[in-house]
Every structure is written in structure tokens, then in C-alpha cells.
Amino acid sequence: MTSNWATFTAAEPDLAKTVEERFGQFQHHILATLRRDGSPRTSGLEVRFLHGEFWLGMMPGSLKAHDLLRDPRFAIQANPGDGTGMGGGDVRISGRALLVEDPEVITSYTDSVQVPDPDDFHLFRTELTEVTRTFIEDEKYLVVQVWKPGEPVRTAKRT
Template identity: 70%
Template sequence: MTSNWSAFRAAEPDLATTVEDRFGAFTHHVLATLRKDGSPRTCGLEVRFLDGELWLGMMAGSLKALDLLRDPRCALQANPGEGTSMGGGDVRVSGRALLVEDEPTVGRYTGQVAVPDPSSFHLFRVEVTEVTRTSVRDDAYLLVEVWTPDGGLRSVRRT
């Protein structure tokens, strides 16, 4: 089962805010895709939360775009930042990145995001299958929060 970002936000507004803040703290993050042979590929990219959706924009013909066009499964990890503080915790989003080609949607996106050549990029909307936040609480325990569309939010505390 998948969910768009606004449905996740409605279900778990506090966690959604934390995730958006973590991704908003830095420009570049890590995307994991699957190569033709099924092995993983990781690369950097920018992430946008606009109009209730999670968006990925990338150069046309880039390897990560070709991976997603072939197999939309992906995972995103927010840049952890400098040092060891990881304020807000480690945040990851898994899902399916679906190509968006309709001109009104692409036009709305490029109207809000500076795109060097709007005719030469791929725009993907992420359908969310899992959101995970791992954080250290009170320097005493690790809290892992996992949300899925069909299971909701569950938390595991590890000491």
C-alpha cells in the first residue's frame, strides 16, 4: 500500500513536520535506486515538499532517473549534517517515484522551484510506503519510529 505525502501528514503531523524539517535543513540528500541488475545505486539529489506531495527533480537521462523509469522503488535519506548531533534524528522515506509529465503539474513545480532547463528534466512524485525516524532520547535510549500506510505508526525503544 502507498500514500501520498499529504495523507501521511494528516495521519502523523508531528512526524511529518520532523521529516520535512530534517530534509529542509540541508540542500542535498541521498537517493537509493535499483540498477538494471538489481544492485543498489546511491546518489545525491534535492528533495521538495510542495502542494502536499514529495517531489524529486533530476536531469533528463541521468542514471538515477533511468533507474526510476525502469523500477520506481526508491529510498531517501536526509542529510545527517555535520558532526554527530543529527538534530531531529536520522530520517528516511521509502516509496515509489512516479514520473509526472502533465504540463500543468510540471508548470506548477517549475513555477515554485528554479529549474535551469524545464524542458530537460524529469519530475517524480513519491508515493510513500514507509517513513522511519531514528533518534537518541535523553542520551539513554534509541527510539525508532516507523510509519506505513497500512500499519500506522509504531515505535520501538532500544536501550
């Protein structure tokens, strides 16, 4: 089962807000894709939360774009920064990235987001399969929150 960003936000507004804020702390994040041989590839990437969707945009011909065109599964981790301030905790989003080819959707995106060449880039709309947040609570608990479409957030605390 998958979900878009708007569905996740409606189901879990507090977690969605925290995740968006965490991604908003930095411009570049870490995308994991699968190479042709199945091994992982990590790449830097900018993301956008816009029009109820979580968008990934990238240059044509990039290896990460080729990976997603071949196998749409991805995971993206918010930039951890220097490790001293991760306000909001560590957040990750996993799912499937689907190439957008509809010119109206692309125009709607480029009207809101400046891209180097609006006529020459790959735009992917995402279908979410999991959102995870890990953080420290009260300086003694490791808390892991996991959301999957159609399920409530599961929370685990460890000392």
C-alpha cells in the same frame, strides 16, 4: 499500499513536521535506486515538499532517472551532515517514484521551484511505502519510529 505526502501529514502531523524539518537542514540528500542488475545505486539529490507531495527532480539522462524509469522503487535518507548535530534524528522515506508528464503539473512545480531548464528535466511524484525516524532520547534510548500507509506509527525503544 502507498500514500502521498498529504495523506501521511494528515495521519501523522508531528512526525511529518519533524521529517520535513530534518530534510530542510540541508539541500542535498542521498537517494538509493536499483540498477538494472538489481544492485543498489546511491546518488545525491534535492527534494521538495510542495502541494501535498514529496517530489524528486533530476536531470534527463541521469543514471538515477534511468533507474527510476525502469524500477520506481527508491529510498532517500536526509543528509546526516557532519554527524554532530542531527537535530530531529535520522530520517528516511521509501516508496515509488512516478514520472510526471502532465504539463500543468510540471508548470505548477516549476512556478514554485527554480530548475535549471524547466523544459528539460525529470519530475517524479512519490507514493510513500514507509517513513522512518531514528533518534536518541534522554541520551540513553535509541528510538525508532516507523510509519506505513494505513497503519499507526510503530515506536521501538532500546537501551
